[in-house]
Amino acid sequence: MPMTTTAKSSLKRSDDRIIIHFDYDCFYASVFEVENPALKSVPLGVQQKQIIVTCNYEARRRGLRKLQLVSEAKKKCPDMVIVLGEQLDRFRDASKMLYKFLESFTWNNKVEKLGFDEVFLDVTDIVAYNQSLLNPNDLSHAFFNLSRDDPTIGFSFDASRTAGHEYPDLDDTAIEIAAKDQELLIRLRIGSHLAQHLRHRLEEDKGYTSTVGISTSKLLAKLAGNLHKPKAQTTLMPPYESTSNEDQAEQTSTVIAFLDTHDIGKIPGIGFKMSQKIRDHILGRKVDLKDETDSRVVKDSVSVRDVRLFPGMGPELLDEILGGLGAERGIGAKAWALINGIDESEVQTLKRVPTQISIEDSYRGISTLPEVRKELRVLATSLINRMHTDLLESDEDNPGKQRWLAHPKTIRLSTRPQPPRNPDGTRSRSFNRISRSCPLPNFIFGLREGVDALVEKLVVETLIPLFHRLHDGKGWSLNLINICVANMVETASETVKGRGRDISRMFKHQEEVLKEWKVEDKDVPPDWVAEHHRTNDGGRSHALFKAEPSAGNDAIMKGATGSEDVIPMTQDAVDDETLYMNEESDSGKCSICNAIMPAFAMAAHERYHEFENLSE
């Protein structure tokens, strides 16, 4: 199928931005090490349920891996120290602190969080400013200005070389950078020095090491970072464009050559199911990542190159492969762009308040009202505490007092009922949620009453009535309950000082107020489930870099294996708590060692067995 002109023109990538991607090394373990530095020198594992979700590099040196079973880890390293990591607050707090720290270096406030431990920065403006100050005759003795106002704030650097690793390594391959690429080269180099400075600051000031990628988009920066881990950085070097002859694209463009080496499922934005559909098409048969007879064997790897060069491949064919009922519009064009290394998605600016606060937990099966009431109390307590942490700030006009940054207008209760038992006594798995919402009562913003009193009132007056709208009578059994407050309306400060302080707040406020009119009612009545189950993909969104507006309740997770490494999550898209708790709600059994574990960890855990098999 010949490529249409639209397809060609949509393949134009603008490389005018410089984006840095940070991934903190063994994040959860580092949070404990920063709290207690003595842990740095011992093999340390962080446990959630039966799994070591991450371990420090001392443990990795001794052969331990992420997402290993606790029992196996102990066998391999009996003297390891294990800490419990089920309390997510400490990770959320550390994540927020680091994110604010990185934000303080930006000029444009473009800092976007992905999950707890990844951050994108758009540093185009800082790089452009420093580029304008360079002396072309003496690049080696440059000074990096971190501030436009104070020329003394900054550091010396050598602009004639890249800080950290380059990909490809130019010294080894001796590729000449053409004159047309010199400008991009210098911008990337300036970006690499800023990245290095920030990495060092994170380590020296905050105690966190990180792995960093530098390029011209979120997609490329994130993938480039993976090349050297841990405590390192990699810059994706020019040329980014192929020469005019399209046939030689793979020889000339670093971007294409780099992406081509990846498995299709490793491309952020191409989720697990999408990559499966593409694999099926390329191979001309249904693929199963696992061999039926031996689940340790992973077969049928399909690379980006295989997809890109497949006869007739392009946006239209991808639309056919990926489209269908419930698919995002333009999904073929978006996937085609990603396969060609094009991602124009913006780094979002810092949000003062989250779009929603969502708390949930999963259960083996709750089927009585007293149990529901008890769990609602627990969830409502967390919700109110989280509202206090995230939405209150000290009131500058009334010392010692606090004020609300924003008022959520809606409260939503969601449950996930278990399907009835099959005749043979087994139960099918369900990922479908149903929900009801109503206005959030004003008493919740009272700061005089204690949290317990507010919780009781919220449960009795709001949550139980919502619950009755979802489930009447008996016969239900729930394996998940979620409470969420949304439709945030930011409070404008009434003081002149407040108004003058930050004009962008006023625009944001306006945007938030208007947004209220745009928000559709996300209630999902019970009979919706049967009709729409196909659009629900086990809680994972297929949105390409942005959560769909309706994805508020869905877990959009950072993939355990990389193959589900969807990038839709931004700080305003999905609440972090939902991120992991949600996935934990479905537990499964490892087909190799029979261990029970959260579903999110399953793929990675089984992959661990594969590696184990290979290294034996």
Ligand code: TTP
């Ligand atoms: P990762 O960035 O995947 O891992 P990491 O930071 O621990 O290690 P690395 O140095 O290789 O980057 O995930 C970040 C944190 O998220 C991790 O510390 C633990 C947590 N996590 C889970 O709780 N469940 C999961 O399935 C995964 C993958 C991570």
Ligand code: MG
């Ligand atoms: Mg990490």
